[in-house]
Amino acid sequence: MENNPSLKSGLHENLLALKQRLGESDDLLVREFQSGAGGVRRDMVLLYIDGLAEEKMIQQFILEPLFQTETAAGGKEIVLEQLPGYLKNSVLTAGQVAEVGQQEPAADALINGFAILLVDGCASCLKICMANWEQRTVSEPSNQSVIRGPKEAFTENIRVNTALIRRIIKNPSVILKNQQIGKVTKTNVSIMYVQGIADETALKEVNRRLSEINTDAILESGYIEEFIQDETYTLYPTVQNTERPDVVAAAILEGRIAILIDGTPHVLLVPALFVQFLQSAEDYYQRADISSLLRILRYFGLFIAALVPALYIAVTTFHQEMLPTQLLISLAAQREGVPFPAFIEAMIMEATYEILREAGIRMPRTVGQAVSIVGTLVIGQAAVEAGIISASMIIVVSITAISSYVIPEFDMSIAVRITRFLFMGLAAAFGMFGIFIGLLALLLHLSSLRSFGVPYMAPEGPITFQDQKDVIVRVPHPGLRKRPSMFSKLNPVRQRKSKGKNGS
Amino acid sequence: MAANMTFKRIPILLSVLILMLPLTGCWDRREMNELAISLGMGIDRVGKKYVVTVQVVNPSQIAGQKGSGSNESPVRTYTAEGPTVYEAIRKMTIASPRKIYAAHLRVLIFGEGMARQGIGKSIDLLSRDYELRTDFFLLVARGTTAAHALNILTPLERIPANKLYRSIETSEKAWAPVTTVTLDEFVNDIVSKGKNPVISGIRLTGTEDGGSSTDNIKTTRPAIQLENNGLAVFRKDKLVGWLSEMESKGYNYIINNVTSTVGHVSCPNGGNLALEVVRADSKMKGTVKEGRPHLSVELRVEENVGEVECSIDLTKVRSIQELEKRAEERLTRIIRRSLDAGQKKYKSDFFGFGNAVHRSNPGYWKAVQKDWDERFEDAVIDVKVNVKIKRTGTVTNSFMEDKEE
Structure with missing residues (x-):
């Protein structure tokens, strides 16, 4: 660390030092006053940052007690060295008060919304938590919505977020460990896990990777994700992120570890496996049969999103004999007069769709309508009528576009979409043969990935039969007796065998 | 030194190989x-x-x-x-x-x-x-x-x-x-x-x-x-x-290629009655007896009464049995006609009896396969037909019958 000077005993010396540390910022408010607390009237200075500390609370919990306490308890005078301790213990009515002896922590406390109380003659100061700044209220999740299930989502405030999780798991075994990452931003990063379920080695690994981050700024969970992920050069996410407290609660109860980052409503979950990106929180709230069918549908959607344009290109340009005759004739009829090869046609439409999608996210809300009219009418209808694109290609692109959104996690859906383009290229050059080589390569790649030591394709590769009950189908909750074995083997049993319906 | 040079060339070689890959692409691509x-x-x-x-x-x-x-x-x-x-x-x-x-x-x-x-x-x-x-x-x-x-x-x-x-x-x-x-x-x-x-x-x-x-x-x-x-x-x-149409029919019955069809029989008191075949199953067999091929066709047919254009009392078991007998006779006639076409008219075993003989007696088959068509001409063929009439449709007797009474 750089030089970390201690506080001096002179009041103005300290005040000046702190002011200088903050570069004479104009939002640093200084309140000089005298207080008789401790028996003798002394000069004191209260410092805080406008907007971070709450004015009303400062009045009520710091100034009022200091002004009203004229004498010490028992009429005895408190010696100067004990005064901060006395103030902390007997005068200040605020909840979080601590003594600080150095300049740097005091400055840190200031910018974290603490008020700093300097006392003339004391070589230490008190930091009093007055933090209360404007924040977004807890609202509905915008990206991971469900029909049945809690409708709360995380906010940008890490304390609100941890509280949301604690409100779901009311158990002292839920452990929260805090640290600051980012030399400049000093972002609060917390890991949360359930003691006795989370795997110790995984926990150590997470801590090690977090401690190795040496960067200026952590502005969002994405920064952390890229620093701690196992494999950088892959399309597929090995760290899950969610904005739902219930998902985090379920994950840490399975033995996974949550990483909360201040300033973002996205919480990271590790280890993250391939199959988890195809599971939605709702799978556990809906009836088991319904959610099993929906999961199967999602896997189906995954294959459609990744492969259908490629299969279309391969079949129509290499393997026409695979099509039923009637279908071949009607596809051939649609292609009459289309100037581009099927591959170029598909690339044009897929690229157009991706542009539309990206524009849809970035554009100002007010121009939304204009863009969607241009998108649907001009590109969809006119392209077919003008004979540039065949109608069947529009159908293929539409079904793929829609299918990619049945994948609940956006990271996975985007990975699948990029994979689709690779497959299209392979299909255009090598037909079915290319697609199968590509599939094989993809499977090898996915199997080679690890997420915090856990094989990415688990529990399918390596296969664990015990864990199959919550992969493609979800068995009803009474059947989910054991936690998934790939995360932790500490405390495998979730529930004892239930003893009949009437609880006898 | 020379070895070092070869190692340096490996990446170049590899990239050349990878670049050659697309050259083969699209060789049989057809829009x-x-x-x-x-x-x-x-x-x-x-x-x-x-x-x-x-x-x-x-x-x-x-x-x-x-x-x-x-x-x-x-x-x-x-x-x-x-x-x-x-x-x-x-x-x-x-x-x-x-x-x-x-x-x-x-x-x-x-x-x-x-x-x-x-x-x-x-x-x-x-x-x-x-x-x-x-x-x-x-x-x-x-x-x-x-x-x-x-x-x-x-x-x-x-x-x-x-x-x-x-x-x-x-x-x-x-x-x-x-x-x-x-x-x-x-x-x-x-x-x-x-x-x-x-x-x-x-x-x-x-x-x-x-x-x-x-x-x-x-x-x-x-x-x-x-x-x-x-x-x-x-x-x-x-x-x-x-x-002919009838011979073709017989052919399909013999080779077990009838899924469903309609045929007719004449009633005891004159007029026709159409029978719908709902199930037909035939077995072709070929054995050798005293040096001569001895062939047989066994046909089992299930039929429904489809159309009645004569006066017959379908509520009686006896008349159903009579119809079954007549249907058997007619089917035997059809099959015989077809067999005759093969044996006499065209002197060709297009039914595949030769294969049946081959399966049952490979040794004999080896000796005769060269001139099988000639042997087939004077082979003895048994025809056995079994007809079962199952249902008579939504009515029993023809409504014309009721009117006359």
């Missing part, structure tokens, strides 16, 4: 609008040359947007001749803007003249070429050329080749005299010494010409039509004659 999708092919013979006719689909006329008012024909035929079938097909590109694509071939038609000369050599290409599937039907154009048959436009199914395919397929399931033969079945029959091939025939009905104009399909009753007609009997790969 769908570069294909002349041919669903029907016909082979005739003129002198020493093959005349090959191909019926190519005009996709925009078949599946184009509705209401495209042009009157183009839904198909186009190309004809070319050459000393081999392959050459003739390739030669078609001088007239056709697209290369003939035959993977979706539905029917292969032989002119009768060609079939009488032998068709074995001409189908080698079709079974050898990787592009073709072997599941298309073979047909013989009775009394005309394949080229002529392929030039007829048909209503309803706008692609004539598809019409032939569909009608023979439906007919086989609902009408006993029709049978389908695919290329691989035909080849199997030619290769096997115990069965001669049979191919379905098609016939043109109506006036002689005008079938190739779209005018032909604009009326309710086209001037010239294509229909399935009888079976062509082959000895090896040469056509030797045709089976």
Whole structure:
């Protein structure tokens, strides 16, 4: 660390030092006053940052007690060295008060919304938590919505977020460990896990990777994700992120570890496996049969999103004999007069769709309508009528576009979409043969990935039969007796065998 | 030093290899609008040359947007001749803007003249070429050329080749005299010494010409039509004659190729009664007794009463039994007629009794397989028919019966 000077005993010396540390910022408010607390009237200075500390609370919990306490308890005078301790213990009515002896922590406390109380003659100061700044209220999740299930989502405030999780798991075994990452931003990063379920080695690994981050700024969970992920050069996410407290609660109860980052409503979950990106929180709230069918549908959607344009290109340009005759004739009829090869046609439409999608996210809300009219009418209808694109290609692109959104996690859906383009290229050059080589390569790649030591394709590769009950189908909750074995083997049993319906 | 140099060259070599990969790409890539999708092919013979006719689909006329008012024909035929079938097909590109694509071939038609000369050599290409599937039907154009048959436009199914395919397929399931033969079945029959091939025939009905104009399909009753007609009997790969409707029926009963059909029997008191076959199961057996082949056909049929046009009391068990007896007699007659055609008229075992003998007595078969067709001529054939009448429909006796009482 750089030089970390201690506080001096002179009041103005300290005040000046702190002011200088903050570069004479104009939002640093200084309140000089005298207080008789401790028996003798002394000069004191209260410092805080406008907007971070709450004015009303400062009045009520710091100034009022200091002004009203004229004498010490028992009429005895408190010696100067004990005064901060006395103030902390007997005068200040605020909840979080601590003594600080150095300049740097005091400055840190200031910018974290603490008020700093300097006392003339004391070589230490008190930091009093007055933090209360404007924040977004807890609202509905915008990206991971469900029909049945809690409708709360995380906010940008890490304390609100941890509280949301604690409100779901009311158990002292839920452990929260805090640290600051980012030399400049000093972002609060917390890991949360359930003691006795989370795997110790995984926990150590997470801590090690977090401690190795040496960067200026952590502005969002994405920064952390890229620093701690196992494999950088892959399309597929090995760290899950969610904005739902219930998902985090379920994950840490399975033995996974949550990483909360201040300033973002996205919480990271590790280890993250391939199959988890195809599971939605709702799978556990809906009836088991319904959610099993929906999961199967999602896997189906995954294959459609990744492969259908490629299969279309391969079949129509290499393997026409695979099509039923009637279908071949009607596809051939649609292609009459289309100037581009099927591959170029598909690339044009897929690229157009991706542009539309990206524009849809970035554009100002007010121009939304204009863009969607241009998108649907001009590109969809006119392209077919003008004979540039065949109608069947529009159908293929539409079904793929829609299918990619049945994948609940956006990271996975985007990975699948990029994979689709690779497959299209392979299909255009090598037909079915290319697609199968590509599939094989993809499977090898996915199997080679690890997420915090856990094989990415688990529990399918390596296969664990015990864990199959919550992969493609979800068995009803009474059947989910054991936690998934790939995360932790500490405390495998979730529930004892239930003893009949009437609880006898 | 030299070794070092080689190591340095490895990345270059690798990238050259990877860059060579795309060079092979797309070598058999064909867009769908570069294909002349041919669903029907016909082979005739003129002198020493093959005349090959191909019926190519005009996709925009078949599946184009509705209401495209042009009157183009839904198909186009190309004809070319050459000393081999392959050459003739390739030669078609001088007239056709697209290369003939035959993977979706539905029917292969032989002119009768060609079939009488032998068709074995001409189908080698079709079974050898990787592009073709072997599941298309073979047909013989009775009394005309394949080229002529392929030039007829048909209503309803706008692609004539598809019409032939569909009608023979439906007919086989609902009408006993029709049978389908695919290329691989035909080849199997030619290769096997115990069965001669049979191919379905098609016939043109109506006036002689005008079938190739779209005018032909604009009326309710086209001037010239294509229909399935009888079976062509082959000895090896040469056509030797045709089976009548009744003989064809018998043939299908014998080879166990009847799914459902309708036949009739005469009632004890005159008039006819139609019986619907709902299930037919036959067994062909061939044994050797005293050095002579001894063949048998066992047929078990389940029937329903379909139509009553005579006075008979169907509520009586006795009359049902009577009907069963009559149906058995009639089926035996049909089968006998068919067997006679094979044994006497065409001297050809197109039923496959030879294969049955082969299975039961391989040693004997080895000795006789060369002149099996002659042995077949004077073989003894037992015919056993068992008919069960199961149901009489939604009424018992004819309502005409009630009226008379």
